[in-house]
Amino acid sequence: MPAMDNDSYDSYIKLEKKINRKMKRMANSYRVVAIVDKGLDLHLDRVQFQRMMVNDWLDSNGYAIKDEIAHVAKKHILIEAKVDDLEEKIFRIVQEWNKKKKLLTVLNENLHELNKFMNEENIEN
CATH class of the missing domain: 1.20.5 (Single alpha-helices involved in coiled-coils or other helix-helix interfaces)
Incomplete structure (x- = not known):
């Protein structure tokens, strides 16, 4: 890997900080939080349904x-x-x-x- 001079290094650090700020703004926006919340609710509903189905199947077949x-x-x-x-x-x-x-x-x-x-x-x- 070629050595980085100070200007390249500083530019890289600034770019990284800029990208991190944009990601934080995006992740903290109401729209993203609402989408993630809805996705988690749907996922949890599916997990609960699958657990219920598995328990019913185990019970009907006499398994613990x-x-x-x-x-x-x-x-x-x-x-x-x-x-x-x-x-x-x-x-x-x-x-x-x-x-x-x-x-x-x-x-x-x-x-x-x-x-x-x-x-x-x-x-x-």
């Missing part, structure tokens, strides 16, 4: 509509959170169980040794 799917998804998320909570509780219970099982094993060994000691004492007496 968006609201029902969203409801099921929310339920799924809640249930998944409950399952995670239960898994965490089960994990803690199993850890506690294993600790107590080890303690019982140690206690059983100590009782066994005590019993052996008591038997030896009884034999000596």
Whole structure:
């Protein structure tokens, strides 16, 4: 790309500003706003009609509509959170169980040794 001299650059900037001012005036005119408003209203009417038709078709064929799917998804998320909570509780219970099982094993060994000691004492007496 050839280098621009200052005059060309200034001319380009002025032209760009002039075009931007014209576009702002045109976009802010009542006529353009009214046309865009009417176009958006027609578009929204068509979208609402299409949604109604799709929902009616889904309902008549026994398929779930968006609201029902969203409801099921929310339920799924809640249930998944409950399952995670239960898994965490089960994990803690199993850890506690294993600790107590080890303690019982140690206690059983100590009782066994005590019993052996008591038997030896009884034999000596």
